[in-house]
Structure formats: structure tokens, C-alpha cells
Amino acid sequence: MDWARDLPGWPNADMSRRAAVAPHRWHVQEAGAGETLLLIHGAGGSTHSFRDLLPILAADRHVVALDMPGQGFTRAGTKSRCSLPLMTTDIAALVAAEGWQPRAIIGHSAGAAIALALAERLTPAPDVIGINAALGNFEGVAGWLFPALAKLLALNPFTASAFTLGGASPARVRRLIGSTGSELDETGLALYARLMGDRDHVDATLKMMAQWSIDPLIGRLPDLAARTLFITGDRDRAVPPSVSDRAAARLPDARVVHLPGLGHLAHEENPAAVAAEIEGFLAGRPAGLAAERGSA
Numbered sequence: 338m339d340w341a342r343d344l345p346g347w348p349n350a351d352m353s354r355r356a357a358v359a360p361h362r363w364h365v366q367e368a369g370a371g372e373t374l375l376l377i378h379g380a381g382g383s384t385h386s387f388r389d390l391l392p393i394l395a396a397d398r399h400v401v402a403l404d405m406p407g408q409g410f411t412r413a414g415t416k417s418r419c420s421l422p423l424m425t426t427d428i429a430a431l432v433a434a435e436g437w438q439p440r441a442i443i444g445h446s447a448g449a450a451i452a453l454a455l456a457e458r459l460t461p462a463p464d465v466i467g468i469n470a471a472l473g474n475f476e477g478v479a480g481w482l483f484p485a486l487a488k489l490l491a492l493n494p495f496t497a498s499a500f501t502l503g504g505a506s507p508a509r510v511r512r513l514i515g516s517t518g519s520e521l522d523e524t525g526l527a528l529y530a531r532l533m534g535d536r537d538h539v540d541a542t543l544k545m546m547a548q549w550s551i552d553p554l555i556g557r558l559p560d561l562a563a564r565t566l567f568i569t570g571d572r573d574r575a576v577p578p579s580v581s582d583r584a585a586a587r588l589p590d591a592r593v594v595h596l597p598g599l600g601h602l603a604h605e606e607n608p609a610a611v612a613a614e615i616e617g618f619l620a621g622r623p624a625g626l627a628a629e630r631g632s633a
Contacts, residue, residue, distance in 0.1 A: 338383075338410050338535050348388035348528070353410070358434045360414030361427060364404040365435075369395030372440040374615075375432070375463075376402035377455075379446030379471070380549075381542045383409030385528045386445060389608035394615065401437060403428070405448075407541025409532070416541060420548040425454040432459065439463040441619060445604060446471045446576060447545075449567075450554055456563040465563045466615055469573050469601050472555060473580040509533075518572035518600025525605055558587040565591035566618040568611055570599030 344350050352366040366384045374394055378386045384402040394400045405424060407413035418427060428451065432439070441464040444452030449467030456465050510530045514521055521529075532538050565588055567581035578595055585591035594614050596603055604611040617623070 338532070338538060340410055343531070344410060347410075348385050349391060352391070353384075356431060356435065358427075358431045360418065361406045361431075362412040362414070363431055364410035366391065366402045367400070368392065369397070369399045371398045373399045373401060373437050375437065375439040375442045375452075376400065377428070377442065377444040377448035377451050378402070378405065378408075379444075379448045380405075380545050381408070381532070382445065382448075383532060383538075385409070385532075386602070386605060388528075388605075390604050390612055393608060393612040398440075401435075401439075403431070405541075405545070407544065408538050413541060416544045419541065419545040421450060421454060421550065421554065423548075424545075425451055425458065428455055429458045441466055441615075443468065443615065445469065446601065447549070450551060453558075453561060453563065453565070454554055457557075457561065462563055464619070465565045466618060467565065467567045467581065467584075468604050468611060469569050469576050470567055470581055470584060471576050472551065472558075472584040473576065506530075514602070516574060517602065518570065518574040519602035519606055520600070521602065521605060525602075555584075555587075558584060559589065561588055562590070563588075566614070567591065567593040568603065568614050569593060569595055570601065570603035570606070571595050571597050572600040573603070575601040 344353060347353070349366050349368070352368045354365055354367065356363040356365050364384065368391060376387045376391065378384065383404050387402045391400050391402055404411035406419060406427065407416055418424065438461070439459065442452040442455055443466040444450070445468040449465070449470030450472055452465045452467060456463050507526060507530060510526050510533060514526060514529060565585070567585055569578040569581045571578055581593050585593045596607070596610055599606050599610075
């Protein structure tokens with residue numbers, strides 16, 4: 338995405354700034370004051386995914402969202418550092434350079450895996466909140482993360498150009514989002530269409546998918562001490578809710594809340610319900626009750 342051309346019409350653009358921390362030139366959105374929450378989007382997404390959730394959380398806290406290397410408005414210094422361990426290392430360097438001390442890291446889909454890996458590296462250890470966390474080997478549709486297909490596509494330097502040729506049609510975007518079990522309004526669909534029509538963004542997403550390996554992190558789950566909440570939409574067809582259930586059973590301190598009627602992009606479909614669960618978890622209230630109060 339082009340900073341001068343595209344940022345003025347991007348959600349929460351007034352919160353945006355750049356941070357040059359090697360090896361990348363990061364796009365960061367920042368708002369609010371108080372304890373810090375760090376938001377990490379999933380593969381193929383950007384800070385726009387938190388466009389409605391971020392302002393809700395920032396009413397009482399300091400909230401930071403970032404674009405992952407090469408995706409959205411972050412300029413990647415190299416696309417050879419798109420694996421889970423290397424992206425975690427680079428985000429940890431950004432956190433240290435900015436002086437952030439996250440109370441919690443909130444990650445969506447693949448971003449939840451990064452959140453867990455990042456929590457291992459930070460002191461004091463933050464809580465982790467995973468929204469439809471991609472912590473399995475991509476059962477179901479796995480909308481953004483088909484690793485075998487991604488590796489094949491990423492080997493072809495013309496793939497991103499071919500994929501974005503002529504832009505992303507509304508019908509194509511609607512089908513893709515619908516395949517994840519989510520329903521977005523026209524504004525949400527248009528934002529994904531803009532991302533899918535950007536060659537650099539698509540290329541970086543394919544590189545991330547090609548370099549992605551979750552098995553080492555899954556093997557470490559019993560040793561991860563972070564207090565963890567998994568929020569999952571019961572309609573998620575990209576990462577089935579059972580993935581969060583299994584991951585929580587292997588973690589020392591984890592719980593799961595299932596939100597009815599929501600899909601893989603639950604935080605975009607109903608940001609108030611997701612925010613209520615996050616706030617409840619941080620306040621020590623039982624999981625699930627916040628959403629019930631919010632819908633009453």
C-alpha cells in the first residue's frame with residue numbers, strides 16, 4: 338500500500354505513524370493512555386482489521402496496532418524474514434525500541450501464534466488473547482493460510498502480479514470473506530479488496546504463508562506460562578473453534594469463549610462483543626459473561 342496515496346482514506350489514519358526499526362519500516366497505529374495492549378493482525382490483513390475494536394479498547398488503555406512486514410503499510414526490509422520465529426524477533430525489536438511494555442498481546446488468526454511466541458520473549462510476561470487463533474494445521478477452509486498452495490505460488494515471481502491483475506472484484510472478495518464464515522458490510526469488503534489489489538501486500542502475504550511453520554510452537558504449548566484467553570466465533574470455517582479448544586487444553590493457564598453467530602473475522606463483525614470479552618478477561622471476570630451482558 339502506498340503511504341501518500343492510500344493512507345488518507347484508511348481507517349484510523351489519524352492514529353498512524355512510521356517507525357524505522359531494523360530491518361523494517363513499520364506502520365503503527367497508536368491511541369489512548371494507560372496500560373498497553375498490542376494488536377497483531379492475521380495473514381493477509383492489516384491494522385484495518387482492528388478499525389472498530391481499537392477505539393473501544395483505547396477508551397481506557399494505550400493501544401498499539403501494527404502492520405506485519407510487507408503487509409498493509411509496513412515496508413519490509415527483506416521478505417526472507419516472514420517466518421513465525423523471525424517475525425516474532427523483529428516485532429520484539431520494535432517493542433523494545435518503542436519502550437512498550439504490553440499488559441496483553443491480542444492476535445487474530447496467525448497473529449495469535451505470534452502473540453504467544455512474543456509473550457515468551459517479553460518481561461514482564463504479558464497476557465495473550467487469541468481471536469480465532471490459527472494454532473493447528475489448517476483444517477477446514479483455512480481461508481488465508483493454505484501452506485502447500487502458498488509455497489507453490491511463492492516460487493513464481495509473477496504470482497502476485499497475476500493475482501492482483503485488474504484488482505480484486507467485489508464478488509471475489511465477498512466469496513473469500515464468506516468462505517471464512519464471516520459477513521462484513523460494504524466498507525469492510527472494500528478495504529479487503531484494496532489489500533487484495535495491492536501487489537506488494539499480496540506478495541508479502543504469500544511469502545509469510547510459504548515460510549509459516551506452526552509445529553514447533555504447538556510443541557511448546559505445555560511450557561508457555563502466559564495467561565491466555567481464546568475467543569472464537571462458532572461459525573468460523575477458516576480455523577474451526579475446536580483448534581482453540583485443543584490449544585487451551587494443552588496450555589497451563591488458558592480458557593476459551595465461543596461467540597455464537599460469528600465467523601473468522603469475529604472482531605470485525607461484532608467488535609463490541611469481542612471488546613467486552615477482552616475487558617472481562619483483563620479484569621479477571623469469568624469468560625463468556627461479558628458477551629452475554631453486552632447482548633442483553
